[in-house]
Amino acid sequence: MNEKIRTVIFTVVVTAVFVFMVSGVNALLNDKIVANRTIARQKVILRLFGLYQPDNQLPDPAIPQLFASATARVSFPEKPALECYRPSQGTSRFFVVAFSGQGFWDNISGFIALDLDQGKIGGLEFTQHGETPGLGGRISEPEFRARFKDKPINSIRSDGLRLKIVAEGSATKPDEVDGITGATGTSNAIEKLINNTITSFISLNEGGKQ
Amino acid sequence: MSAGPVKGVAALKRMLWEENPVIGQILGICSALAVTNLVKNTLVMCLGLIFTLMMSCFTVSLLRNVIPRQVRMIIQVLVIAAYVIVIKIILDAYLPEISNELGPYVGLIITNCIVMGRTEGYAMNNKPGDAILDGIGAGIGYSLVLLPIAMVREPLGLGTFFGMQLLPPDWTKWNMMVIAPSGFFALATYIWIVRAFKAGEGKR
Numbered sequence: 001m002n003e004k005i006r007t008v009i010f011t012v013v014v015t016a017v018f019v020f021m022v023s024g025v026n027a028l029l030n031d032k033i034v035a036n037r038t039i040a041r042q043k044v045i046l047r048l049f050g051l052y053q054p055d056n057q058l059p060d061p062a063i064p065q066l067f068a069s070a071t072a073r074v075s076f077p078e079k080p081a082l083e084c085y086r087p088s089q090g091t092s093r094f095f096v097v098a099f100s101g102q103g104f105w106d107n108i109s110g111f112i113a114l115d116l117d118q119g120k121i122g123g124l125e126f127t128q129h130g131e132t133p134g135l136g137g138r139i140s141e142p143e144f145r146a147r148f149k150d151k152p153i154n155s156i157r158s159d160g161l162r163l164k165i166v167a168e169g170s171a172t173k174p175d176e177v178d179g180i181t182g183a184t185g186t187s188n189a190i191e192k193l194i195n196n197t198i199t200s201f202i203s204l205n206e207g208g209k210q
Numbered sequence: 211m212s213a214g215p216v217k218g219v220a221a222l223k224r225m226l227w228e229e230n231p232v233i234g235q236i237l238g239i240c241s242a243l244a245v246t247n248l249v250k251n252t253l254v255m256c257l258g259l260i261f262t263l264m265m266s267c268f269t270v271s272l273l274r275n276v277i278p279r280q281v282r283m284i285i286q287v288l289v290i291a292a293y294v295i296v297i298k299i300i301l302d303a304y305l306p307e308i309s310n311e312l313g314p315y316v317g318l319i320i321t322n323c324i325v326m327g328r329t330e331g332y333a334m335n336n337k338p339g340d341a342i343l344d345g346i347g348a349g350i351g352y353s354l355v356l357l358p359i360a361m362v363r364e365p366l367g368l369g370t371f372f373g374m375q376l377l378p379p380d381w382t383k384w385n386m387m388v389i390a391p392s393g394f395f396a397l398a399t400y401i402w403i404v405r406a407f408k409a410g411e412g413k414r
Contacts, residue, residue, distance in 0.1 A: 022296060
C-alpha cells in the first residue's frame with residue numbers, strides 16, 4: 001500500500017515539475033513567438049502588395065509599422081470574418097484576400113492578391129500547408145506561385161472554372177496554369193481553392209463598396 | 211545489445227559503429243524514412259535528436275534510483291516529451307523560418323524509438339555522466355546513417371543539395387527519391403553495405 005502511494009506521489013510530483021518547466025519556457029518566449037507569427041503574416045501581405053522583398057534590408061521589428069502605414073483592412077458586412085486588405089493610399093482596386101480550405105493532406109491557407117482594375121491575379125502566397133514535402137509541398141516555392149501571376153480572373157471557361165490547372169508543362173492558354181507532376185491531389189485542391197476564392201470575392205466586391 | 215557495463219567514452223563509441231541504433235538495432239526507422247529527403251531538415255532533426263537524447267538520458271539517469279518500476283516508462287516518455295516541446299518552443303521563438311519548414315518533424319522526435327530505447331536500456335542502470343555520453347553517441351550514430359541517405363536522396367530527387375542547385379537544371383528529377391518508399395530502398399541499401407563491411411571485419 002505504502003509503495004503504491006509513493007508511486008502515485010512520485011508520478012504527480014515529476015509531472016508537475018516538467019509541466020512547470022515547459023509552461024515556464026513557453027510563458028517566457030510566448031510574446032516572441034506570437035510576434036514572429038504576426039510579422040511572418042504581415043510580410044506575406046506586404047510581399048503581395050510589392051512592398052517587401054525577402055532580400056531587402058528591412059529588419060523584422062520595422063515590419064508592423066510599415067504594415068500599419070501602408071495597408072488598410074477592408075471589411076464586408078455580409079462576410080465579417082473575411083480577412084482582406086488594400087493599400088492605404090489611392091483608389092486602386094487591388095486587394096489581398098485570405099483564403100483557406102482543404103488540401104490533399106491538410107488545410108491550406110494563404111493570401112491571394114486580386115487586381116480588379118486589370119482583372120488579373122497580382123500574386124499568391126501560402127502561409128500554411130501540410131502537403132508532401134518535395135511533391136505537393138512545392139506549392140510554396142516561388143516558381144510555382146509565379147505561375148498564377150497575371151492570370152485573368154474575369155472570364156469563365158466552358159467548364160465553369162476561371163482558371164484550370166493542367167498537367168505540368170502543358171499550359172498554353174492564358175486561363176491555364178501548370179500543375180505539379182506527382183501531386184495531382186494537391187493541384188486539384190489548389191484549383192478548387194483558387195477558383196472559389198476568386199468567385200466569392202468578386203461577388204462580394206460587386207455587391208458592396210469596400 | 212551486450213549486457214555488460216560499458217562506461218565512459220566506450221559507451222559513446224560503440225553507438226557509432228558496433229551498436230549503431232539504426233543499423234544494429236533497426237530503431238528510429240520511421241523518422242529515417244520521413245525526413246531524409248532534404249539535407250537541411252535532416253540536419254536539424256539530427257541536432258534535435260542529439261539534444262533530446264543527451265538531456266533525457268541525463269535526467270532519467272539522475273532519477274533512476276527513485277523511479278518506481280511500474281511507472282518508469284511513463285516517466286521516461288514524460289521527460290522526453292518535455293524536452294522536445296522545449297526544443298519546439300525555442301525554434302519557434304528564435305528560428306521561426308526553420309521551425310516552419312520542419313513542421314511536425316520536431317515534435318516527432320518524441321516518438322523516435324531510439325530515445326526511449328536508450329533511456330530504458332542504458333540510462334536506467336548507469337550513472338548520469340555515462341548516460342550523457344551514451345545518449346550523444348546514439349544521436350551521432352543516428353546522424354551518421356541519416357545524413358548520407360539525405361545526401362543521396364535530395365540531389366537525385368530534387369537536383370539540389372542543402373537547398374542549393376547542385377545538378378544541372380535540366381536534370382530529370384527522380385520523384386521516387388523524394389517520397390517515403392525510396393527511403394526504404396536507400397536505408398536498406400545502406401544497411402546492406404554497412405553490414406557487408408561488418409561481416410568482413412568479423413572474419414579478419
